[in-house]
Amino acid sequence: xxxxxxxxxxxxxxxxxxxxxxxREDSNIQTIVDLMQPQEAWKxxxxxxxxxxxxxxxxxxxxxxxxxxxxxxxxxRFCEVGQKVxxx
Numbered sequence: 001x002x003x004x005x006x007x008x009x010x011x012x013x014x015x016x017x018x019x020x021x022x023x024r025e026d027s028n029i030q031t032i033v034d035l036m037q038p039q040e041a042w043k044x045x046x047x048x049x050x051x052x053x054x055x056x057x058x059x060x061x062x063x064x065x066x067x068x069x070x071x072x073x074x075x076x077r078f079c080e081v082g083q084k085v086x087x088x
Contacts, residue, residue, distance in 0.1 A: 002032060004016050004020045005020045006033055008020045
């Protein structure tokens with residue numbers, strides 16, 4: 001679904017838009033394509049300059065050395081989301 005959504009934006013004159021809409025309606029799942037927006041190069045550079053003289057944040061000792069990882073598999077028509085606790 002996400003691939004079709006991305007292709008619909010990269011190739012607006014194709015039929016990917018209709019396919020993406022049909023997949024969203026069939027699965028009743030919202031796309032995650034818009035979660036991250038690209039940043040202009042000048043904004044990235046400006047943020048780097050602004051943060052150049054900031055003191056690095058010191059992290060306290062973590063109580064746990066575990067992480068929660070999310071895995072998204074889309075081998076079939078439907079998307080499967082799972083989670084796993086991993087040692088750090």
